[in-house]
Amino acid sequence: MIDSLALAIKLVGVGFLIVATVGLLRFDDPFQRMHAATKAGTLGAGLVLIGTMLNKGSMDAALTGGLTLLFLLLTIPVASHLLARAAYISGAQLAGVGNADALRDVIDRFEEPIEKKLERVADAGRPFGATGLARGFAGSGPGPVTTDPVLAGLTGGDFASLKDAIAPERVRFAAVGGGVPLLAHRAADFAARTGRPLTAVIAVDTRYVDATGDSAATMRAIRDRVCCWLPDLRDVFQEKGVPLDLVYEEGDAEALMSGVGDAREFLVLPTAGWADHGVDIATPHATKEPDGLLRIANAHPGPVMYAVDEQKSGPVVVSFDNSYDIWRAMDLALVEGLWSMSELRIVGFVDDDIRAEIERRAEEAGVPVVFVVADSAPRGGPLIPADVARDAVAVILPDLPRPLRTRWYGMFWQDKISPGWRGDVLVWT
Structure with a gap:
């Protein structure tokens, strides 16, 4: 009787393991696969262990099986949670979630999976960002390969061709x-x-x-x-x-x-x-x-x-990270004259080639440019030093600060850009 019960429990456990295996192979994203491995997988392995303990019928088997079952219950859910958290932060696809992502205002997350970023790098034939988007416009070889239909296949390096390509x-x-x-x-x-x-x-x-x-x-x-x-x-x-x-x-x-x-x-x-x-x-x-x-x-x-509400004249600050997004946003501001700029302030590290390209773009737009050397913003701190942004009328960012809420525990979102600063923010993500 005990042997029959043990066999039945083992068969049920094996069934759950098969279900977990199918889920790992067929589910669309790592979070669904995590549920298959954590719930069905743990339950199936646990039932197989219980059936084995019943089949053996000894104190040693019961002790060994019980410790193994406890180990499974304590480690597999925790390990799955950590892997799922890492996948979420890295921008892994959320299948079927749509706008119902409950964590998007709580945990910082890349908007694009790293695999897509690596694909763009491989397609470009060189690490993108070595000289930036505008370097490709300047005719230093073929422009960077991009999935953006506006910028793909751009030829010519003068100011007019740049405006034709990115102007709304x-x-x-x-x-x-x-x-x-x-x-x-x-x-x-x-x-x-x-x-x-x-x-x-x-x-x-x-x-x-x-x-x-x-x-x-x-x-x-x-x-x-x-x-x-x-x-x-x-x-x-x-x-x-x-x-x-x-x-x-x-x-x-x-x-x-x-x-x-x-x-x-x-x-x-x-x-x-x-x-x-x-x-x-x-x-x-x-x-x-x-x-x-x-x-x-x-x-x-x-x-x-x-x-x-009111457009003003004054400095415009660019939080420069040499990314695709910051180049096209900055170029748009220059070619369209979005603000009456007294100067363009570049905050971030630039090498000699990038500096020359930015200076050329600013000169074509008739805007003086200033390069500001600032310490890297600490995680969770303001993106731009207060003394740099104090009199700025606008800030150009590669992305908005997280979490994506206008108020977070009483703090207005622009305070995360620079404390006390208020003005226009331009992004093109």
């Missing part, structure tokens, strides 16, 4: 909150100066609406709030002489504001606010306040400017 073809403005009319001036000014068509998107976050106690009342409050400033928004564009393509949508606010994946679209966003439009209604069915503004930069393939 249209402007998109996300109308969020009560400060919309003031920020609308910034988007309308750029569209009027460059002659680009402008689309104003009014998005309503239905996930926020559903998380409130009375979704119907919340939706009415949001619509009333939008109706209050909508006439002012129309007046701004009429004053600037810019045709207004106005879009009102309710749904996934991040997707609605980021657009449909157009790399030639210049997206203007506020530095604070969300698609709840400031109605300030409690969300008892949600664990945190609605805040997806900073995540839009990663969803939008084109340049994104988080703009303050």
